[in-house]
Amino acid sequence: MRKGQYRFVAGFLFVPVALYVIFVIWPYIQTFGYSLTDWKGQSQTFDFVGLDNYKALLRDDVFLEAIWHNILFLVFIPVITILLALFFAFMLNAGGRGKAGGVQGVAGAAFYKIVYFFPQVLSLAILAVLFNAVYRSDGGGLLNGALIKVGLVDADNPVEWLNEPNLVLWALMVAVVWQGVGFYLVLFSAAMQSIPKDVYEAALIDGASRNQSFFRITLPLLWDTVQTAWVYLGIVAMDMFVLVSSMTQNMGAYGGGPDHHSDVMSTVMMRNFLYYGKSGYACAMGVIMLLLTLVLSVVTLRATRRERIEF
């Protein structure tokens, strides 16, 4: 670099880095500090309690169960969303019946692409309202209403979708997947469009079936994008705060019911922080969440590392 360029670049970098340190890194450090105290969140008076909060965490069944729920989300949400998005994207880009050796999507692909993207423009709050109407526990709910009409559900005992320990997590998952698929479909579509057509054509000439061309050509060439999608969806699965707190049975505050069967780490933490007034304890949960998220990111990026393919 020429003389002075370093200073020039550093000058530009200084402001964003400073902002990041002040508003992200510093609060994290503070959180760790608070997690060693019995702070109650009301005022700046607290005593140092060492690692007591962390010891208590290991015995807190509700929080430990919440971690499992997050892990469950972490396994299922990315897998289901990515599989569906890949399938749809492939069908829209290369799934059509090729006439005379051309590669094209199914009929009406352009229209589908737009429709699939609709749910993505909804905010999470709207999504919660929508699915609350779908899962509503009496005949006024979309699901119950339809099932009662068909005669599968007794009108006097409608299914309380979000009040069933065995259903609630799946019900939440359906909502997340429904909203997410459209975005990843567009993401994968864009990536597929950048794959040269002649690769597919060559495969067709060699007599490759649709499945083979997907698994041997499309997927390997999309791997970078899939990896990105996985990390994003992992973040979504680690959070889930909005949907859980606004859709599930209330456990004092921030949803999580029935009987903590839908609690996730963030709802347990917020409940302790604001509602129980155990803010120091909640900060310890925050630190654990940070650690888990970091471990997760590293593992995800490592596990999915592959050679880059240039084309």
Add this chain to the structure above:
Amino acid sequence: MGSTSDENHGSAGVGRRDLIKRSAALGLISVPTMSLLSACASGGGGGSSDGNGAQGQKSKDNPFGAKKGSKLDVMVFKGGYGDDYAKAWEADFDKKLGITSTHTGTQEITGKLQPRLNASNPPDIVDDSGAQQIKIDVLYKNDALLDLSEVLDAPSVDDPGTKVRDTLIPGTLDPGVQEGKVVALNYIYTVWGLWYSGKLFQEKGWQAPKTWDDFLAICQDAKKQGIGGLAHQGKYPYYINVAIMDLIAKKGGIDAVKAIDNLDPKAFVGSDAAQAGIEAIYEVVEKGLLMPGTNGLTHTESQTRWNQYKAAFITCGSWLENEQLKQTPADFDMKFLPMPLLAGSKMPFEAIRAGSGEPFIIPAKAGNLPAAKEFMRRMLSREWSTLFAKEANSLTILKDGVDASVKLRPGTQSTVDASKAAGSNTFRFLYPDWYSEMDTAIQNASNELMAKRIQPKEWLKRCQAAVDKQAKDPASKKNHHD
């Protein structure tokens, strides 16, 4: 998401309802937790104003000497009760005293109040409630609140021979007490119980039940006619807990209430009252007398269903009528009913759970203290209390505070009658304000019971476990329900 302001029952009172709403509101933005922690802005106190710059002539009608021509800055929480009542007060105040009031109606009390407190130019009088209230104990610890004893010891507007504090319903000042001083005036008087439609009952020929057996009979009859018996706001088990706990209280008397509040080792397991109460509620579940699906409905969903005559009864506090104004048919004839009695109950049928909420405060550094005190004194006059009842459909803590000549809405009128009939037979559980974790565990157990996933025996065990866990916390030694 219309927030309802009621239910700040208790000194540390963020009301249950408010928290419920808050959790919904939080749904709008997922807050990265850590940023919460950096949000604690501590403002250095600026210059102090003595607040008496607007001192006028004191007189019999104006004991604090509110000055003609001065300004009064009013800030109220604009929630379930709206803020029309405050506007009506201000108009009357301005007319009678020649003062110019400025009005702020907001849901964002913290955002609007905190900066002004820190800059030492707070409003003169504030209704500090709602999801974003600043907690009273926090304000108190920061010396931000005026001791209201001067107002309470002033002569009453209606009867100059009596002190203001002697015109109030007994016990209603308690939630606003910090270290023996009243620093917040909990203005609204709430009663809890069952509600029904007078019109529906008349049509069906049902009498308002006084005993649990009568109550069950009506539910049975309703079921035969394709109407649900009892509706509750199932998504928030807080509501059904009101019914359960009130049955227990009325069965076992005040001792049963104190046993739970004071974390007695036999509060639930080994308490006949608790067993009778929960078994009674379970009977409703078992016989299929709940409104179908009610366990999973939000408060608005189930209350609206009840307004559509889909259930005979619903359990709620007296904010119900105002909250359901838009959904209630004109001829619905909403009526309040104390919890019906189980056999062998220690309390009379008329006994109700009741208490005060919605804290009004005067900041210690208010610019026009005389006018603020005068305003509060007038809030506790019959005229203003009646204005409130008319505009907000709710009672105030003033004894007989509503003019008999004024026509109130049917639900509000029936709470007036019920609270007259109850007299001193009121009770209140304090554990929800003291032990939110224990409260959550009990709500959770009730939710499982309503869904038939656990039996009364297991409910008692779970609740006792929550009590025992709370009793281990050394901090619980500080509270005692005498």
